[in-house]
Amino acid sequence: MRWFDSGTMPLLTLSVFFILLSPADGHIHPSIHPSIHPSIHPSSSPPGRPRVISCRSPEKETFTCWWEPGDNGSLPTTYALYYRLEGSEAVYECPDYKTAGENSCFFSKNDTSLWVNYNISVVATNALGRSVSEPVEVDVVYIVQPNTPESVMVSVLEDDHGPYLRVSWDKPRSADTRSGWITLVYQLRVKQVKEENWEEYDAGMQKYYNVFSLHSGKEYMVQVRCKPDHGFWSEWTTPAYIQMPDFRPRERSIWIMMTVFAAFILLIFAWTMNVKRSSVKHFLLPPVPGPKIRGFDQQLLKSGKSEEMFNALVIQGFPPTTNYEDLLVEYLEVYDDEKQELVLNGKNLPKGSLKSKSTSSDNDSGRGSCDSRTLLMEKCAEGAEESGTEQELSQFGESSWASSDSGEGRDNPASPGQEDGKVQTWPPVFSSPQPHHFQQQQPGGTRASYHSVPEISCRSPPVHSSCGQQNHFSKPDFYQYTQMHSMDSIEHKHVAQVPQSQSAEYVEVQTVNPENVLLLRPLSNPESHDPELSDFAGEDYSKVRDVTSDNVLLLQRDLSGPQYVGDYCQDQSGQVDPCFMQLQQEEQTCKPNVHLHLPSPMLQDGMRLAGNGYVDSTMMMS
Amino acid sequence: MAKGLVLLSVVVASVFISQGSTSENQRLFNNAVIRVQHLHQLAAKMITDFEESLLPEERRQLSKIFPLSFCNSDSIEAPTGKDETQKSSVLKLLHISYRLIESWEYPSRILGNPNQITEKLADLKVGISVLIKGCLDGQPNMDDNESLPLPFEDFYQTLGDGNLRKSFRLLACFKKDMHKVETYLRVANCRRSLDSNCTL
Numbered sequence: 074m075r076w077f078d079s080g081t082m083p084l085l086t087l088s089v090f091f092i093l094l095s096p097a098d099g100h101i102h103p104s105i106h107p108s109i110h111p112s113i114h115p116s117s118s119p120p121g122r123p124r125v126i127s128c129r130s131p132e133k134e135t136f137t138c139w140w141e142p143g144d145n146g147s148l149p150t151t152y153a154l155y156y157r158l159e160g161s162e163a164v165y166e167c168p169d170y171k172t173a174g175e176n177s178c179f180f181s182k183n184d185t186s187l188w189v190n191y192n193i194s195v196v197a198t199n200a201l202g203r204s205v206s207e208p209v210e211v212d213v214v215y216i217v218q219p220n221t222p223e224s225v226m227v228s229v230l231e232d233d234h235g236p237y238l239r240v241s242w243d244k245p246r247s248a249d250t251r252s253g254w255i256t257l258v259y260q261l262r263v264k265q266v267k268e269e270n271w272e273e274y275d276a277g278m279q280k281y282y283n284v285f286s287l288h289s290g291k292e293y294m295v296q297v298r299c300k301p302d303h304g305f306w307s308e309w310t311t312p313a314y315i316q317m318p319d320f321r322p323r324e325r326s327i328w329i330m331m332t333v334f335a336a337f338i339l340l341i342f343a344w345t346m347n348v349k350r351s352s353v354k355h356f357l358l359p360p361v362p363g364p365k366i367r368g369f370d371q372q373l374l375k376s377g378k379s380e381e382m383f384n385a386l387v388i389q390g391f392p393p394t395t396n397y398e399d400l401l402v403e404y405l406e407v408y409d410d411e412k413q414e415l416v417l418n419g420k421n422l423p424k425g426s427l428k429s430k431s432t433s434s435d436n437d438s439g440r441g442s443c444d445s446r447t448l449l450m451e452k453c454a455e456g457a458e459e460s461g462t463e464q465e466l467s468q469f470g471e472s473s474w475a476s477s478d479s480g481e482g483r484d485n486p487a488s489p490g491q492e493d494g495k496v497q498t499w500p501p502v503f504s505s506p507q508p509h510h511f512q513q514q515q516p517g518g519t520r521a522s523y524h525s526v527p528e529i530s531c532r533s534p535p536v537h538s539s540c541g542q543q544n545h546f547s548k549p550d551f552y553q554y555t556q557m558h559s560m561d562s563i564e565h566k567h568v569a570q571v572p573q574s575q576s577a578e579y580v581e582v583q584t585v586n587p588e589n590v591l592l593l594r595p596l597s598n599p600e601s602h603d604p605e606l607s608d609f610a611g612e613d614y615s616k617v618r619d620v621t622s623d624n625v626l627l628l629q630r631d632l633s634g635p636q637y638v639g640d641y642c643q644d645q646s647g648q649v650d651p652c653f654m655q656l657q658q659e660e661q662t663c664k665p666n667v668h669l670h671l672p673s674p675m676l677q678d679g680m681r682l683a684g685n686g687y688v689d690s691t692m693m694m695s
Numbered sequence: 696m697a698k699g700l701v702l703l704s705v706v707v708a709s710v711f712i713s714q715g716s717t718s719e720n721q722r723l724f725n726n727a728v729i730r731v732q733h734l735h736q737l738a739a740k741m742i743t744d745f746e747e748s749l750l751p752e753e754r755r756q757l758s759k760i761f762p763l764s765f766c767n768s769d770s771i772e773a774p775t776g777k778d779e780t781q782k783s784s785v786l787k788l789l790h791i792s793y794r795l796i797e798s799w800e801y802p803s804r805i806l807g808n809p810n811q812i813t814e815k816l817a818d819l820k821v822g823i824s825v826l827i828k829g830c831l832d833g834q835p836n837m838d839d840n841e842s843l844p845l846p847f848e849d850f851y852q853t854l855g856d857g858n859l860r861k862s863f864r865l866l867a868c869f870k871k872d873m874h875k876v877e878t879y880l881r882v883a884n885c886r887r888s889l890d891s892n893c894t895l
Contacts, residue, residue, distance in 0.1 A: 133777065134776070134777050159765060160765060160769065182777075182778065185776065186775045186776060187775045187776055187777075188775060188871050188874070188875055189775060212871070214874055214878075251885070252777075252882055252885055252886070253882045253884060253885030253886075254777050254780070254878070254882060256881065302732070303735070303739065
């Protein structure tokens with residue numbers, strides 16, 4: 074039936090064409106012979122390749138294949154499906170073209186074998202040729218797509234939480250699940266009619282499902298589909314519509330209850346806070362403590378008596394107020410240089426501490442090293458320079474020093490230094506019970522000068538007269554002043570010879586002549602001194618009271634107390650005025666630029682700071 | 696009277712016992728079905744991964760070759776349709792399943808160890824044998840299927856295939872055989888019992 078008109082139309086057309094053309098030239102062109110070129114129509118062509126669309130089995134017992142025809146080339150085309158089973162070369166044609174509709178092939182149970190690969194191809198044939206589709210491998214077991222579930226029913230049920238949907242369905246009729254041949258799983262989807270998004274639920278192998286949490290008063294539609302354990306999903310069923318009833322969700326009542334409860338709690342809370350207003354305020358905003366100053370009496374301030382209040386703030390004794398003037402001590406730095414110049418440095422030190430010229434100081438109160446008893450020897454020894462006084466020193470020094478050493482038994486580093494001609498300022502001084510401490514008998518023997526004890530010895534014998542036992546120096550022929558400087562720059566100075574008396578004797582400076590020479594005179598009444606003074610052979614010290622404009626030291630005699638303060642008196646001219654001061658009180662008459670230094674042996678225990686003198690306590694310690 | 700009573704009690708007891716054993720058997724059956732289902736899913740995943748890893752040219756080359764899934768188990772007589780399967784007895788189905796599983800024990804080593812397929816196959820084989828024994832219920836084994844020679848073990852190795860084709864063939868055959876066993880066991884399970892999801 075399909076073939077009848079395949080060749081007649083082109084023949085007719087061709088014949089008509091030839092008839093029309095033949096009278097013209099009288100012969101037929103050979104290229105247009107119908108046998109060679111059967112298609113007369115200019116657009117006729119062999120059929121295009123058909124394509125197998127899909128093969129499906131609804132119940133794993135039969136299956137159907139569909140194909141899509143290609144271009145038919147404007148000619149009637151016939152299609153045939155051929156298949157081959159694996160393992161066999163036999164080719165079979167489709168047994169049933171009808172059952173499944175147009176362009177399909179239905180394989181019945183007898184023609185279906187499971188777990189066998191089918192090789193299926195479709196052939197399109199028309200008058201001009203044939204074309205074969207691509208072959209398709211099919212295993213029936215894996216192309217199962219069941220029919221849609223049946224008898225979908227939806228109903229509204231009620232429970233404690235509100236209405237819900239119950240959906241039930243049936244399996245597709247063709248699927249044999251009862252014998253276990255096919256195992257189906259189901260799926261359903263729900264949405265509001267007016268919405269767009271579906272809500273999908275998996276129902277497993279059961280045939281019902283409950284849908285909750287739907288909105289009240291809305292219309293919903295439900296669909297179901299199924300799938301075998303290995304296969305394709307079926308189509309969705311036709312939608313089932315359901316109307317949800319109006320109901321009030323129970324949750325709202327709970328919300329109302331909660332709101333009321335919360336309001337109640339809030340009310341109680343507010344009332345409590347109100348009652349305990351003050352303590353809450355105290356808790357939240359703790360009072361800021363005001364500033365408190367000890368001794369600050371607000372009442373006084375309020376009463377307006379500000380002076381009393383401020384007086385109350387004053388602490389007695391703070392800051393420590395002392396008579397600053399008393400603290401200002403000057404000290405004399407005596408240099409014993411060859412030029413016999415006295416170098417006097419005046420410095421104001423609050424505590425009357427000595428400051429050596431070389432600025433070297435030890436750990437004590439800052440005095441020059443020569444002040445320190447322990448250091449005195451070395452430092453004095455180092456700095457001392459003796460020029461021309463060695464002889465004199467040695468003469469006298471050895472005797473006295475040695476005696477002092479021996480007598481003292483102390484560590485007198487000065488003595489070795491003495492021999493070196495260094496200035497030993499302290500040792501003889503320290504050796505307190507040296508009666509002949511200041512003995513300067515040797516004519517021309519100069520003693521080493523100490524910082525503290527300026528030994529003045531007459532340099533030249535002829536000067537003895539002045540340094541003699543007369544308590545005065547008649548003429549300061551040549552006085553040398555020992556340096557009482559600290560260690561580094563101790564210069565040995567020729568000191569004016571002290572009066573040659575067996576016992577050490579102190580001299581007092583009478584005046585300073587323009588040539589920067591101290592005129593000394595021995596002190597009187599050494600016996601009147603205190604026993605402590607007698608250590609110094611009864612000499613007493615005088616206090617420099619003032620220095621006149623022409624560099625004259627005015628001494629003040631102060632014989633009252635046992636306390637001795639050694640000071641250095643130095644005036645600006647550099648003259649050294651070693652004087653021992655005996656200070657009784659804090660009052661001082663020394664000018665600020667005069668500083669006297671007291672050797673330690675002259676000091677008693679517990680020496681204290683004099684008003685204008687500096688007491689080196691370390692010496693006592695040693 | 697007393698004899699009748701004793702007989703009745705024995706019958707009742709045997710019914711109970713059989714029910715107990717039946718339930719136990721049922722449990723074993725369900726277990727076997729689940730196991731083979733898992734193996735089948737595993738095989739499907741493996742072949743899908745393999746196909747995805749192919750290059751397009753290789754994929755085309757594979758589809759053109761025919762026959763592609765010429766399997767070792769083709770030598771084992773097995774029902775290929777539902778009617779055939781329905782007609783086979785449970786015991787026969789169990790035997791066929793057993794042989795199919797057994798035929799894959801050796802070639803499964805090629806499939807690789809990550810999924811422990813060989814062990815799972817061994818376990819399943821043991822389970823099926825237990826079911827067979829339970830099915831026999833003490834009856835002597837009439838079936839001489841077990842005396843049949845095993846399929847050629849090195850079947851897949853000795854084919855003149857390229858590596859690609861060999862791998863694909865192996866995977867395809869494995870998947871097919873697992874699905875066979877799953878189907879047979881399900882049918883057998885449903886036939887033996889009233890529950891186990893068969894009537895759903």
